[in-house]
Amino acid sequence: MREALIVWGGWSDHEPQQCAAIIKDMLEEDGFKVHVEHGSEAFADPSVHDLSLVVPIVTMSKIEKEEIQNLAAAIENGVGLAGYHGGAGDSFRECVEYQFIIGGQWVAHPGNIIDYTVNITRPDDPVMEGITDFPYRSEQYYMHVDPSNEVLATTKFTGDHSYWIDGVVMPVAWKRKHGRGRVFYSSLGHQAKEFDVPQMRTLFRRGANWAAR
Secondary structure, three states: OOEEEEEEEEOHHHOHHHHHHHHHHHHHHOOOEEEEEEOHHHHHOHHHHHOOEEEEEEEEOOOOHHHHHHHHHHHHOOOEEEEEHHHHHOEOOOOHHHHHHHOEEEEEOOOOEEEEEEEEOOOOOHHHOOOOOEEEEEEOOEEEEOOOOEEEEEEEOOOOOOHHHOOOEEEEEEEEEEOOEEEEEEOOOOOHHHHHOHHHHHHHHHHHHHHOO
């Protein structure tokens, strides 16, 4: 049986505990044995190397050296990682090694909660099968992203909130390799209620299964 570890913590407004429960149920439905831990200390446990998948849900906060070293080694050796929104894309701002794994880092969400469109760029990819462009209401993440990412979906910024980014096309979801490990990321999911959006939920669920060893 594939095993997954969900680690939640950090900024409470992203509802990490509630989201961890949603993802736990989702992964269990897909046949995973799921462990849920509060706090990044779990990343330092040697048992991480035996997992199929790690799901970090920790916005901001800090990660200790032994925690990131153990996590990075596990991913490089084949453990998968799936994350979303600030729980993975705005974790551990001071830790560039973690950002190297994820393939991006949040820098802004102009206008805060707004309406925007998610554009599917890889409809031929199994993660995206049957998903077409869809409207979305949330924080529209402006990120610094790794050029080696395989981008699955994007969004286009207007100049309504920051005129100098008018027309910028920004990745929303991507997959990548880090060593032998697979990494999936989606910037969607500000709060737990967004998992009620079918496209968002399906995108993360498929991405997690793709990433899992």
